[in-house]
Amino acid sequence: MTDTTSASSFSSLPLAQALLQNLDSLGFNKMTPIQAASLPQVLEGRDVIGQASTGSGKTVAFGLGLLHALDVQKFAPQGLVLCPTRELADQVAGELRRLARSIHNIKILTLCGGGPFGAQVASLKHGAHIVVGTPGRIEEHVRKGHLNTRSMSMLVLDEADRMLDMGFQDTLTTIVSALPGRRQTLLFSATFPEQIERMAKGYMTEPVFVKVQAERQDSTIEQRFFKIEDSDRSQALRQILSAYFAESMIVFCTTKRETQEVADTLSAQGFAALALHGDLEQRERDYTLVRFANKSANVLVATDVAARGLDISALDLVVNYHLSRDPEVHVHRIGRTGRAGAQGLACSIYSDREIGKLIRIEEEMGESFFPEKVPEAPTRSLPEPSMITLQIDGGKKQKVRPGDIVGCLTGEGGIDNAQIGKINVFDFSAFVAVERQVYRRALKKIETGKLKGRRFRVRVMK
Structure with a gap:
């Protein structure tokens, strides 16, 4: 394992001059820790497992690897990037296109569920160099013979833990079995549960494991913990959201059912609240994310799986309705606030039954947390979204x-x-x-x- 927080210049890498000049024009001068730790291995052609959270710069890490290995004269799919959701696939494809601005006649194609299948088949007939997509839709194109995998020399699994959480294990296995055995595989994941370890053994060859801690030097996250009776949990949430009311707040719940129930309760209490979970149709999910990102709703109630990959830059408040069983997930949740030097607040509600979870979080973060009294809700009416x-x-x-x-x-x-x-x-x-x-x-x-x-x-x- 390589554990590093160092950063160095992109110019130290064996990249084409055109790529380096484009990176400079984009303002990418110094590598982030995940880039510094993984890119040298990626450019050497090694299989790499990277454990890093959203916002760490991993897309640039695997994106430069894809573009470095690409033969643009060979008009056939050479790289495949699998993402858990359409939103993340669109973000990744957009970033790859920015990184590839200096490469003439490169085609990066996005294939995701929710889009018209026939139009995607037509696009595939015109060819592509790199394909970015969701597992279900990619598997369908492979199975029906629309996506030629014979020339693919690199596979990227982005947010692999979330793809497993969403039940894509068999689908991923089907896709991987259709790819050439001689290929480079890059796997990126925010957490590293046993399922990811098994996946790596099945899909990869002598992978290098790179882990970096999330950078928090330029941000301040204040954590508060509120110990309650289980029966008072809903009331405690209302008081916390009212007392610390902000323009953008996210509440993390454990299950899809609980997520919808909490959102419905908050809406009835006067909050502009939306639910985000796996039972939503893609169109409903798109509309929910649009409303929350553009500040016409103040509260997003979400499961961990549904919230992964969210491109929400400024979150004022994160609330854990229950403590997570996995302390790494807790760190990932609260890391969504306090970005880019802004002050962030993370509030966690827990009961006696969750003391064990709290202890594991303290051990993970290397500090002790003490219970506070739930704040009183102000008497004023709740502000409407701006x-x-x-x-x-x-x-x-x-x-x-x-x-x-x-x-x-x-x-x-x-x-x-x-x-x-x-x-x-x-x-x-x-x-x-x-x-x-x-x-x-x-x-x-x-x-x-x-x-x-x-x-x-x-x-x-x-």
């Missing part, structure tokens, strides 16, 4: 772009550009966040205006 999301019944397939939406909203009699928040455009719909005080004007502008020379239906998302 933004409201408008859903437009037109997207990429109708050639709608973010610039078209901004232009429509800011035209004569419209709203200011500063009053527009995040815009997300999907295949057949688009979402735009606007400040609450101007949403009626924004709604009318889109209802009566035109996008791409035509009118689209628009509604307020509830």
Whole structure:
């Protein structure tokens, strides 16, 4: 095992000059610990297991490995990246395209469930160098003969522990069995349970194990622990969220059923709360993430599995509704707040039955935590979210772009550009966040205006 927190220059690596120049233009001067520990091994062609959390820079680590080994003159799939969810696959593909800006005529294709299958088959017929996708959809393309795996020399398993949590073990085995035996395999995982160890033995050849601790030098996370009776857990959560109310808060629950029940209870208590768990359809999941990321909902109640890979940059408060059985998961949860130098707060609710979990967390983190009294909820009413999301019944397939939406909203009699928040455009719909005080004007502008020379239906998302 290599355990390191050192960082060094990308220029020390045997990368092509064009890749190094592009890294410099992107502002990537020094490697993160996971990059410094894994990239030399990756570039040597070794199989690598990397244990690192979300936000550690692992995509750049395996992305540079993929691009370094690529023969762009050979127009056939040479690298395959498997991700647990469509959101993560889209993020990875986007990062790979940024890293590959200096490579002419490279094609990176995304194949995920929830997208039109026929269009993906057509894209595959035109060829690709690197394929990024979710296990279910990749397996389907392999099984039906649409995805040629004969030229694949590198396999990347991103967030492998989450893919196992989601029940993809058999699917992964089917995919791996279709790949050439002589290949390089890279596996990245936030945790390293026994199932990952078994997976590594089955899929990899003499892998190098690299582990880095999450960097927290530039952030401050305050932890508070509240000991309660089990019957008071729901009330304690309401008081904590009310007392420490912030623009973006996430509550971690243990099961899908509990997640939905907690979200429903919070909504009934006046919180703008949404549930995120494995029973949601992909479209429901997309809409939930859009509303939370654009600040038109304050509370996201989620399971660990569903929350992995979330691209939410600023979380003010993390609440553990129950303590996690795995102390590494606890560290991963609270690490979602206090990023980029911001002050973060993590609150954990526990009862007598969870003392053993608390002890394991203390041992993992090397410090002791003491119970505090649950704060009293303020008497004031809860603030409403600062933004409201408008859903437009037109997207990429109708050639709608973010610039078209901004232009429509800011035209004569419209709203200011500063009053527009995040815009997300999907295949057949688009979402735009606007400040609450101007949403009626924004709604009318889109209802009566035109996008791409035509009118689209628009509604307020509830």
